[in-house]
Amino acid sequence: KIGRHTPEHAKAVAVANVLPKLLQLYMRTDLSEDLQTKSKKALKNILQKCVYLPVLAPLLHEASPNILKHVVAQFSKVLPHDAKARRLFVTSGGLKKIQEIKTEEGSPLAEYINIINSCFPEEVVNYNRNNFADNR
Structure with a gap:
């Protein structure tokens, strides 16, 4: 409990x-x-x-897929309402990490990622997505 x-x-x-x-x-x-x-x-x-994101951020890199969806869900709840958290999410590599996650279209995880991506200008999301692709 x-x-x-x-x-x-x-x-x-x-x-x-x-x-x-x-x-x-x-x-x-x-x-x-x-x-x-x-x-x-x-x-x-x-x-x-x-909803305290600094303790959740390391789990973006460590969690298994079935736990990762719960971590990403919390980011999708907080980021739309917290500019400071959004800035930190980008500078700490969280947005880049989100772009690396493989999802099935329409899955809850894909929806959470879409919510997170919609918190940022398209060019910022694309920059992080392209940096991920370049580093493969």
Whole structure:
């Protein structure tokens, strides 16, 4: 039941560096299925409440696809309303990372990415998309 109460509680848990630990537990194949399931559930609960983006940013690079959609969903909720967060998202490489994610058209993840991309001028999105393509 960790992180399920309020965004403030989720932030406190996330700032305590719990998210990477839960992600590691979830991704370890040598652990019991029960522990993996509980880790995934706790991770998803915290992610669905956490709107403090600095603790979510590292997960853009580390999370498995089924957890990544929850991370990207939180960015899609916050970025449309927070200019400072949008600036930081671009300068920290978050927008570039979003362009690297492979999605199925019409999937929730694709929709979240479209929402994020719509927060930025088209030339900024294209620049990050093209930089990704050039670095392949």
